[in-house]
Amino acid sequence: MTPLPLAMLPAVHLVLGILLAVWTLMFLVRIVLTWYPQIDLKAGMWPLVAWPTEPLLSATRRLVAPIGGVDVTPVIWVGLLSLLRELLVGQQGLLSQVMLHAAAATA
Structure with missing residues (x-):
C-alpha cells in the first residue's frame, strides 16, 4: 500500500505538465501578438491569453527594457516555463524521478 501523496503523484504530474504546457502556449501566442501591436487584447478571444500572462509580463517589463523596440519578455517566460516544465515533469x-523510484520500490 502506497501513502496517499505518492498515490496522487501521477495525477499531479499530469495536471502540472498540462498547465505548464498551456501557459507556455499562451506566451508563444503573446510572442506572435508582439508582431501585431494594433491588436486589442481586450477584444474578442484575446483576453483569454492576456489575462493569465499580463501580470508576469508587466512585472518583467520593469526589469527588462525592449530591445530594438521589441518586447522580449514573452520570450523570457517561454524559456523559464520550458525550463521549469523540464525540471519538474520532463x-x-x-x-518523474520520484514516480519512477516509487514504482520501483513497490515492485
Missing part, C-alpha cells in the same frame, strides 16, 4: 524531471 523525462528526467523531479516528479
